[in-house]
Amino acid sequence: MFCKAILLAFSAASVVLGAPAPAQVTDTDVLQFALTLEHLESAFYAQALAKFDAQAFADAGFPDWVRGRFVQIGEHEAEHVKFLSGALGAAATQACEYNFPLDSPRAFAALSMPLEDVGDSAYIGAAQLVSDKGVLTDAASILSVEARHAAWVSSAVLKFQGWNGPFDSPLSPSAAFSIASLFVKSCPASNPPLPVKTFPPLTLSEAAPAHGALVGLTFTKPTGAQASAPAFVAWFDGLGVVFSNVTADGQTVVPPGLEGTVFAALTSVDSGMPTDDTLLSGFTFAQFPFDSHVDTP
Template identity: 50%
Template sequence: MLRSRALVLLAAAMGVLSAPQITQRDMAKPTDTEVLQFAITLEQIENAFYHEGLDKLDAKAFEAAGYPPWVRARFEQIKEHEATHVAFLASALGPAAPQPCTYNFPYNDPKSFAALSMALETVGASAYIGAAQLLENKDTLTEAASILGVESRQAGWVASAVLKGSAWDGPFETPLSMDGVFSIASQFIVSCPESNPKLMVDTLPKLAIEPGSPHNGESVKFKFDHKEVKHDGQLFVAWFDGIFVQYSDLSQDDTASVPDGVQGTVYAAVVNEKAGTPTAQKLLTGLAMFEISFPSYAGNP
């Protein structure tokens, strides 16, 4: 239940926070430096989140929320991991490293902090998987994979040990494109230094869904600005779950049904074509992120 609340909380944040002030550049295949600039931007979000959250929420706050002492202690370790990731990427980038931005995180107690942590770690892992194909230098790829492994472990720990849900969604993690990841991560950014390098991303129209935590087979209402999504033909909803993509026709009243078989953390976006893989799909909107819970005795799809 708490894990589902995490993504409902994230969806609410995406509808409330204003668009970040981040400069974009013309689109082309990113260089390794540009991929690392994107990676450190995500790591800076996580780093700021843990430092701010653990400064605000002391041991007594976690105890009052019903958590044993080791939960906050593990979050302190994650905070150190994220700070190390930022320092490592900053060292690799040198003068090309972007500076931290100003952020806004929607949590007010240890439980909502833990829920948002799970969402951030899950998106972070998907970002590294999706960006792996863009890296040319194999040493850089290995280093990114090492960070990916930690992000995934952290997401699994928060989801299972803290939120009492499942540590995984299925046999595959979900790779996401830089644009898709940024449509989620950017919602926590208020503003950035004007001196920061331009990110290799395309800012996508916001997407909201109703209900915020649907079930398999349920009809979902998709809310987005049609003026920003200029396409006259048939639109589809792409459902990202692991390395596979399923599609539903988007009806004239902007509804579509959740496919059978998707479970755990699922992402959805409006598209106008059916690409074979998640990272090959051109998104017309940002991603909606939600949770389809499944019990421990359920089989993987």
């Protein structure tokens, strides 16, 4: 179900390119970016819960408390929107029109977990851009709630693991936006430019591939100076990055050892930490569920 739901999400979504990024990122820019993500999450829960009532969740095999918890998460996201909008005042980013693949309660649940992971990782990645310690504290308070959401959905609802590993992956604003924008149809022209660089989308042929599997990649080939650059897949797993080669026919072998929600993007380098200058595509995500296990001596 996870694989089908996520592939549907990426095949059905449309990409909206943002305005040019500000030359210098301010705390206001970061808050507007955070509000953009919170608007998306809030709309995601509002639309799904309006479409699927308690009986729909029951028919999908969920116990009655699952929908109730999703209602609470939706209220959290709406409160985040209210809080950030209040902080920004007249400069607040407005909600966009969205395109979520909400075919069933299970598809909704399968997509909610990685979306919460994106929110969590976006706050981590943007932390270094914040100069005001009060703003940073407020963002950290939201970040921890997003992480709890993701853990609950993954473990209690989807019956996967409750965490990815000892570290979560930081995503730059451009990286997080490249995923969020897949679910945006259009935005108000009055919205301020976000501190992001836009990239063409990347799709994996499997959203939950096996380690060592050969997976297909769908992406737009680079033009200009990057047209002849070699392509690699960078797999962001916690604070580390693992690379795999891209074949001439657009396939790659999934590296071993990846666990939980892992973000991936095409890059022209195969070492170090990829940057906006070395990325060849936007980000996608893959899921690598793992059982409880312990290492014995």
